[in-house]
Amino acid sequence: xESVGLHLPTLSVQEGDNSIINCAYSNSASxxxxxxxxxxGKGPQFIIDxxxxxxxxxxxxxxxxxxxxxxxxxLQIAATQPGDSAVYFCAETPNNNDMRFGAGTxxxxxx
Amino acid sequence: DGGITQSPKYLFRxxxxxxxxxxxxxxxxxxxxxxxxxxxxxxxxxxxxxxVNDFQKGDIAEGYSVSREKKESFPLTVTSAQKxxxxxxxxxxxxxxxRGIKGYTFGSGTxxxxx
Numbered sequence: 717x718e719s720v721g722l723h724l725p726t727l728s729v730q731e732g733d734n735s736i737i738n739c740a741y742s743n744s745a746s747x748x749x750x751x752x753x754x755x756x757g758k759g760p761q762f763i764i765d766x767x768x769x770x771x772x773x774x775x776x777x778x779x780x781x782x783x784x785x786x787x788x789x790x791l792q793i794a795a796t797q798p799g800d801s802a803v804y805f806c807a808e809t810p811n812n813n814d815m816r817f818g819a820g821t822x823x824x825x826x827x
Numbered sequence: 828d829g830g831i832t833q834s835p836k837y838l839f840r841x842x843x844x845x846x847x848x849x850x851x852x853x854x855x856x857x858x859x860x861x862x863x864x865x866x867x868x869x870x871x872x873x874x875x876x877x878x879v880n881d882f883q884k885g886d887i888a889e890g891y892s893v894s895r896e897k898k899e900s901f902p903l904t905v906t907s908a909q910k911x912x913x914x915x916x917x918x919x920x921x922x923x924x925x926r927g928i929k930g931y932t933f934g935s936g937t938x939x940x941x942x
Contacts, residue, residue: 724867748930750930750931752930758935758936759833759919759933759934759935759936760870760917760933761933762931762932765930805869805870807930815930815931817862817869819867819868819869820869
């Protein structure tokens with residue numbers, strides 16, 4: 717989900733379990749969405765994207781679901797690994813000028 | 828390999844100093860962006876440029892300045908007018924304004940600390 721204040725929402729999962737990270741986006745006119753992964757001290761890395769004419773898209777071990785009715789996006793990670801530990805945030809494109817980013821969710825994978 | 832390079836990785840600024848953060852890309856991207864990231868918060872847009880010799884203010888431009896004299900380069904100056912500059916600064920680029928082929932490509936960031 718989205719953060720409130722200075723503390724990121726956190727999700728802690730056991731290695732091998734599936735993870736689901738949620739994001740509520742703000743603009744109903746947004747038509748392109750991306751999930752990014754950011755490891756500590758590094759820049760965000762692209763994971764997967766989806767356009768608004770789709771409601772599901774799958775990648776390698778990751779799936780993004782889009783529910784435009786409630787403006788909700790989720791990222792599912794299958795068989796979560798320790799290397800998946802990072803902050804994950806969604807981004808939406810409400811216009812042609814810039815992309816808007818959520819605050820992120822911190823995923824911690826326990827061995 | 829194509830990419831986007833930010834330097835330095837760590838930067839320390841004294842009170843009242845201006846400092847410049849470098850961002851260079853060899854992706855032939857038209858658009859470039861500067862974001863600020865504070866702990867526990869999302870990315871906030873400082874400035875963006877869709878084309879050489881043109882740039883626009885983002886949400887938190889006060890105390891910052893940029894230039895875009897070359898397509899490859901988009902340096903950010905943090906001026907003494909920025910009262911709380913300690914943060915992680917991220918530069919990004921995209922093939923076209925808004926989204927690009929895969930959204931934005933980010934640099935590895937510069938951590939600026941006021942001492």
